Amino acid sequence: MSETAAFALPAFHVMAKPTGAQCNLDCAYCFFLKKESLYPGSSFRMSDEMTERYLRQTIEAHRVPEVTIAWQGGEPTLMGLDFFRRAVMAEKKFARPGQRIRNTLQTNGVLLDAEWCRFLHDNDFLVGLSLDGPRQLHDVYRRDKGGRGTFDKVLRAALLMQQHQVEFNILCTVNAVNSCHPLDVYRFFRDDLGTRYLQFIPIVERDNPTGNVEGTRLTDRSVPPEQYGCFLIAVFDEWVRHDVGTTFVQFFDGVLMSYFRGRSSLCILQPTCGEGVALEHNGDVYSCDHYVEPLHLLGNIARTPIGQLVSSAEQRTFGQAKSATLPRYCRQCEFLFTCHGECPKNRVLTTPDGEPGLNWLCTGLKAFFTHADHSMRLMAELLRSGRPADLVMDILAREQDEEIRRQLFLRAGRNDPCPCGSGLKFKRCHGNRAA
Numbered sequence: 001m002s003e004t005a006a007f008a009l010p011a012f013h014v015m016a017k018p019t020g021a022q023c024n025l026d027c028a029y030c031f032f033l034k035k036e037s038l039y040p041g042s043s044f045r046m047s048d049e050m051t052e053r054y055l056r057q058t059i060e061a062h063r064v065p066e067v068t069i070a071w072q073g074g075e076p077t078l079m080g081l082d083f084f085r086r087a088v089m090a091e092k093k094f095a096r097p098g099q100r101i102r103n104t105l106q107t108n109g110v111l112l113d114a115e116w117c118r119f120l121h122d123n124d125f126l127v128g129l130s131l132d133g134p135r136q137l138h139d140v141y142r143r144d145k146g147g148r149g150t151f152d153k154v155l156r157a158a159l160l161m162q163q164h165q166v167e168f169n170i171l172c173t174v175n176a177v178n179s180c181h182p183l184d185v186y187r188f189f190r191d192d193l194g195t196r197y198l199q200f201i202p203i204v205e206r207d208n209p210t211g212n213v214e215g216t217r218l219t220d221r222s223v224p225p226e227q228y229g230c231f232l233i234a235v236f237d238e239w240v241r242h243d244v245g246t247t248f249v250q251f252f253d254g255v256l257m258s259y260f261r262g263r264s265s266l267c268i269l270q271p272t273c274g275e276g277v278a279l280e281h282n283g284d285v286y287s288c289d290h291y292v293e294p295l296h297l298l299g300n301i302a303r304t305p306i307g308q309l310v311s312s313a314e315q316r317t318f319g320q321a322k323s324a325t326l327p328r329y330c331r332q333c334e335f336l337f338t339c340h341g342e343c344p345k346n347r348v349l350t351t352p353d354g355e356p357g358l359n360w361l362c363t364g365l366k367a368f369f370t371h372a373d374h375s376m377r378l379m380a381e382l383l384r385s386g387r388p389a390d391l392v393m394d395i396l397a398r399e400q401d402e403e404i405r406r407q408l409f410l411r412a413g414r415n416d417p418c419p420c421g422s423g424l425k426f427k428r429c430h431g432n433r434a435a
């Protein structure tokens with residue numbers, strides 16, 4: 001048996017980019033647009049032959065009942081609806097009896113119309129819609145090629161999807177600007193848009209003038225670490241008091257799983273990487289969506305099946321590097337069990353004792369983990385005892401009442417009415433030390 005076969009993963013995740021880096025918008029922080037320079041002169045369209053090859057190989061390599069096919073970009077809707085109709089037909093052709101194929105589509109929403117929405121609904125697509133908050137925050141960076149804000153078009157897509165009952169998540173970047181307005185962002189999604197599923201994606205953007213290799217300097221669109229911590233804490237406090245079980249914030253759920261099960265399903269919170277690769281329009285496979293650069297090219301599916309590339313020794317080395325390169329500062333951190341140094345792409349700092357490899361977001365992450373620890377422990381305990389995590393909201397409300405009561409007693413003067421409500425002076429009631 002070959003080494004690859006011996007280590008074949010039963011399931012893996014592929015982010016397929018049928019249009020490569022091409023997009024119909026020009027968002028200021030998009031790391032992928034610059035990747036066009038990896039394929040000079042390319043048409044940036046995945047051929048039907050390549051699409052079928054990808055689907056067949058991926059479905060065949062999975063040894064689990066459900067396969068997720070993830071379409072991403074660039075902007076995948078530029079392929080046109082017929083491309084996706086053909087893809088869904090091919091999936092049905094390749095699926096084994098009893099095997100379920102689930103499609104996901106990450107989009108800026110600009111091209112979505114009623115016909116798209118009917119297709120997405122009828123074929124059970126889960127859509128990730130990129131939206132950075134209310135208009136004044138979204139339009140700062142998410143602009144079209146003419147420099148115009150795109151809020152109206154994206155909002156229209158969200159409303160259309162709601163109308164057609166398309167299941168969708170909001171993908172919201174957390175950047176230098178909207179991170180200063182956590183509750184405006186969160187309440188806009190929850191109250192104005194009625195969104196139940198939210199993903200917050202911190203922008204940690206390194207300069208990259210050539211598009212091939214990331215530089216070391218961070219752009220000023222990147223979220224400052226302390227601000228990222230404040231953002232997470234403010235949203236968490238709102239969520240954990242009012243919305244557990246009704247609004248789902250991917251990062252909070254991911255952290256909770258580390259407390260509850262000892263392992264998160266989010267790659268950034270796992271000890272190793274390597275289970276999710278990126279597939280370019282021409283069949284090239286890279287180690288991760290965040291490492292589409294020549295150094296991390298694993299091969300091409302026209303020559304090597306995707307299952308082999310994902311299970312290759314090279315990919316395992318890439319995956320294990322996440323823990324192998326952790327600085328001592330992280331290895332000794334009390335939150336290592338949930339953080340694991342977050343995404344290696346963001347490890348651009350040196351530790352206080354001068355070791356390289358510390359995550360840009362560390363200060364903010366640590367502040368958040370410290371702040372959320374008590375509530376996370378409560379929720380994990382509830383889940384372990386078979387009760388729903390949303391009971392945490394009652395527990396925290398009781399704790400808050402008790403704390404307010406404690407403070408009232410601490411601050412009561414001898415001649416004030418007793419905070420217990422007896423009608424007596426404090427000194428004659430609970431303030432009477434002899435009582």
Ligand code: SF4
Pocket residue numbers: 267268269272273274275276288289290322342343344345
């Ligand atoms: S490099 Fe980052 S995004 Fe890629 S698998 Fe690792 S943690 Fe996830």
Ligand code: SF4
Pocket residue numbers: 329330331333334335336339340341342358359361362363365366
């Ligand atoms: S919180 Fe900071 S020190 Fe702790 S594991 Fe994460 S990145 Fe490392």
